[in-house]
Amino acid sequence: xxxxxxxxxxxxRQRLRNWLADNIPRDExxxxxxxxxxxxxxxxxxxxxxxxxxxxxxxVGGQELSPIYEAILNDELGEAGAPPAPGGFLGRAILHFxxxxxxxxxxxxxxxxxxxxxxxxxxxxxxxxxxxxRTRAERVPGGYAITGQKLWTSRAHWSxxxxxxxxxxxxxxxxxxxxxxxxxxxxxxxxxxxxxxITGDRRFAEVFFDGAFVPEDQRxxxxxxxWQLALTTLAFERGPADxxxxxxxxxxxxxxxxxxxxxxxxxxxxxxxxxxxxxxxVLRLQVLSSLSKRLDSDRPSSEGSMxxxxxxxxDQLLAHTKMDLLGAGALLGEHPADLYEYFWSRxxxxxxxxxxxxxxxxxxxxxxxxPARRP
Amino acid sequence: MHALLxxxxxxxxxxxxxxxxxxxxxxxxxxxxxxxxxxxxxxxQTGLVGLHAPEKLGGGGSSGVELxxxxxxxxxxxxxxxxxxxxxxxxxxxxxxxxxxxxSRLCDGTVRATVALTxxxxxxxxxxxxxxxxxxxxxxxxxxxxxxRDLLAVDVRGxxxxxxxxxxxxxxxxxxAATPVGGELTADAEIRWLAVALTGLTADLVGVMDGALAxxxxxxxxxxQFGVPIGSFQAIAHLCADQAVSVSAARATMNYAAWCIDQxxxxxxxxAARTAKAFAAEASRTVCxxxxxVHGGIGITWECSAHLYLRRALMSRKVLGDERHHLRKLxxxxxxx
Numbered sequence: 242x243x244x245x246x247x248x249x250x251x252x253x254r255q256r257l258r259n260w261l262a263d264n265i266p267r268d269e270x271x272x273x274x275x276x277x278x279x280x281x282x283x284x285x286x287x288x289x290x291x292x293x294x295x296x297x298x299x300x301v302g303g304q305e306l307s308p309i310y311e312a313i314l315n316d317e318l319g320e321a322g323a324p325p326a327p328g329g330f331l332g333r334a335i336l337h338f339x340x341x342x343x344x345x346x347x348x349x350x351x352x353x354x355x356x357x358x359x360x361x362x363x364x365x366x367x368x369x370x371x372x373x374x375r376t377r378a379e380r381v382p383g384g385y386a387i388t389g390q391k392l393w394t395s396r397a398h399w400s401x402x403x404x405x406x407x408x409x410x411x412x413x414x415x416x417x418x419x420x421x422x423x424x425x426x427x428x429x430x431x432x433x434x435x436x437x438x439i440t441g442d443r444r445f446a447e448v449f450f451d452g453a454f455v456p457e458d459q460r461x462x463x464x465x466x467x468w469q470l471a472l473t474t475l476a477f478e479r480g481p482a483d484x485x486x487x488x489x490x491x492x493x494x495x496x497x498x499x500x501x502x503x504x505x506x507x508x509x510x511x512x513x514x515x516x517x518x519x520x521x522x523v524l525r526l527q528v529l530s531s532l533s534k535r536l537d538s539d540r541p542s543s544e545g546s547m548x549x550x551x552x553x554x555x556d557q558l559l560a561h562t563k564m565d566l567l568g569a570g571a572l573l574g575e576h577p578a579d580l581y582e583y584f585w586s587r588x589x590x591x592x593x594x595x596x597x598x599x600x601x602x603x604x605x606x607x608x609x610x611x612p613a614r615r616p
Numbered sequence: 617m618h619a620l621l622x623x624x625x626x627x628x629x630x631x632x633x634x635x636x637x638x639x640x641x642x643x644x645x646x647x648x649x650x651x652x653x654x655x656x657x658x659x660x661q662t663g664l665v666g667l668h669a670p671e672k673l674g675g676g677g678s679s680g681v682e683l684x685x686x687x688x689x690x691x692x693x694x695x696x697x698x699x700x701x702x703x704x705x706x707x708x709x710x711x712x713x714x715x716x717x718x719x720s721r722l723c724d725g726t727v728r729a730t731v732a733l734t735x736x737x738x739x740x741x742x743x744x745x746x747x748x749x750x751x752x753x754x755x756x757x758x759x760x761x762x763x764x765r766d767l768l769a770v771d772v773r774g775x776x777x778x779x780x781x782x783x784x785x786x787x788x789x790x791x792x793a794a795t796p797v798g799g800e801l802t803a804d805a806e807i808r809w810l811a812v813a814l815t816g817l818t819a820d821l822v823g824v825m826d827g828a829l830a831x832x833x834x835x836x837x838x839x840x841q842f843g844v845p846i847g848s849f850q851a852i853a854h855l856c857a858d859q860a861v862s863v864s865a866a867r868a869t870m871n872y873a874a875w876c877i878d879q880x881x882x883x884x885x886x887x888a889a890r891t892a893k894a895f896a897a898e899a900s901r902t903v904c905x906x907x908x909x910v911h912g913g914i915g916i917t918w919e920c921s922a923h924l925y926l927r928r929a930l931m932s933r934k935v936l937g938d939e940r941h942h943l944r945k946l947x948x949x950x951x952x953x
Binding site for chain 2: 242243244245246247250309312498511512514515516518519522523524526527529530532533534536537544547550551597599600601603604605607608609610611612613614
């Protein structure tokens with residue numbers, strides 16, 4: 242056990258800090274499309290400076306370093322208040338399941354940020370129960386025709402490519418008949434539409450497929466073998482990026498401290514802010530512990546669900562505390578950024594698998610309780 | 617960065633798991649038998665009592681991490697041997713006071729000592745404290761206390777207190793009868809002691825809540841209602857999952873506090889220890905109460921072990937301050953920084 246950086250890690254961290262001091266972009270635009278461009282530009286800047294693809298194979302433009310460096314990157318970005326680094330987990334799916342040709346065709350663009358991607362998994366009738374998805378891919382000469390609708394496809398309306406799950410065998414049971422494809426969003430028959438969220442912005446989207454053609458060589462993995470790919474992709478959503486989330490929560494703690502300084506005699510407020518500090522520190526150590534487990538094995542484990550639960554609770558605790566300290570002003574339009582933060586914190590226990598689904602995972606795969614009865 | 621036990625620490629954990637099994641309180645009826653000296657002798661002989669003491673005094677020269685590993689497993693087993701009281705609180709006090717002779721006698725088992733606490737259990741007792749008690753004193757000859765910065769010891773002979781924690785003993789002591797041991801506690805050493813003490817108590821709490829959860833999960837797999845194990849109902853499964861998150865987070869936080877003991881300046885070690893104790897103090901009560909809930913009606917009976925965990929957790933939670941105390945201290949120290 243050693244919580245310090247190794248000399249190599251410390252040197253990397255220092256180099257990164259020096260670079261960040263000169264390169265963090267300021268003046269984030271306040272339109273959602275502007276913000277998306279801003280983040281994509283940041284993605285490309287990070288890549289050009291050599292900070293992305295750290296743990297990826299050299300063959301696809303990576304550096305083959307330990308994932309610990311990705312954790313350091315996210316940690317420093319979060320602490321510095323920089324926009325987050327892209328997770329790249331769609332690329333992981335292609336890396337694990339794609340052919341060498343597919344890896345060479347798609348991963349470099351994902352890593353470099355030259356091409357924006359979205360994830361077409363959920364559907365109107367298939368949220369937590371992803372395996373019930375109904376979008377279908379029917380065999381046509383040279384490939385497949387995709388028909389159906391995807392939902393919660395974040396940023397689909399700004400993306401050039403989509404990683405998509407669709408049913409290739411309607412007679413097979415649930416998860417056995419699903420395949421994975423990559424498709425250009427400019428393909429005829431693909432229509433993304435943005436959705437306005439409770440925060441007021443439009444980063445979510447739905448995507449309609451009306452017989453859109455996808456060639457055979459854009460199927461990732463075997464036909465009807467898409468479910469394993471989906472599980473791998475979702476598992477990679479947890480990992481070094483979570484450290485960055487802790488860094489961002491720590492910045493929010495500093496904002497809470499500043500608010501508290503304006504009401505030094507309010508002992509209840511003080512106690513609540515102290516509890517926020519406690520929970521962020523506990524979360525930090527839980528995430529570090531999971532990260533170490535992850536480094537000791539080659540794939541994320543179900544224990545990441547515990548991080549997700551704790552992270553959602555902590556995010557929401559901070560948001561509640563901030564709103565209460567701000568008082569009526571927050572309701573009267575004086576603090577739009579804090580209001581945004583509050584509404585977005587409600588998503589923390591929904592996106593990437595709801596808190597209820599995470600509890601199912603912890604119960605069945607960590608505690609080995611008998612599986613819940615499902616139809 | 618590696619936030620987990622390394623191979624050697626993992627091997628020690630295996631040893632501790634094995635030893636703890638022999639010392640475990642599996643069932644409330646186990647408490648009717650007298651505690652023999654054999655269990656403590658085993659801990660002494662395997663070097664677990666002097667784990668954090670220097671090797672030249674007969675100790676193990678190990679770090680705070682090893683100390684926490686052992687305390688956690690003995691807590692998990694509800695062992696009655698006074699490991700936290702003696703091997704953590706008293707041995708560490710003797711070490712930090714420079715009471716080398718006394719410490720070597722603790723290590724070789726010729727004396728078994730715990731610490732004396734104030735009547736509110738919130739601090740180490742000082743000479744003249746009314747209502748002081750020897751805490752976690754099963755089989756102990758003496759309890760250590762302070763007079764200013766001087767280390768004192770008093771014989772443990774007083775009457776048994778009817779403590780909520782039926783797995784550990786508490787006795788009244790007369791601090792006026794205490795005599796100097798030789799050695800004093802500097803201001804820095806006092807901070808160090810508190811950091812180790814809180815970490816040891818946290819380790820006990822982590823073990824206790826892990827044990828309580830394991831029993832609840834086992835019961836939820838066995839007990840059937842409506843024709844299926846109750847653990848297949850999400851109402852039970854989600855309750856258990858939430859407790860699992862608490863146990864995991866408490867252990868992660870404890871690990872950092874334990875590592876800090878030997879690797880960080882006193883102030884950071886204390887901050888980490890307060891953080892760990894505050895979180896574990898609060899979580900342990902919830903986890904152990906959930907343990908009773910999962911057992912249903914049986915959980916409310918004396919013969920079910922679930923209440924033993926809760927009782928022990930409530931005690932370790934209170935000793936040297938619960939979450940409210942440490943959150944206040946953390947806020948104060950943050951304000952001062």
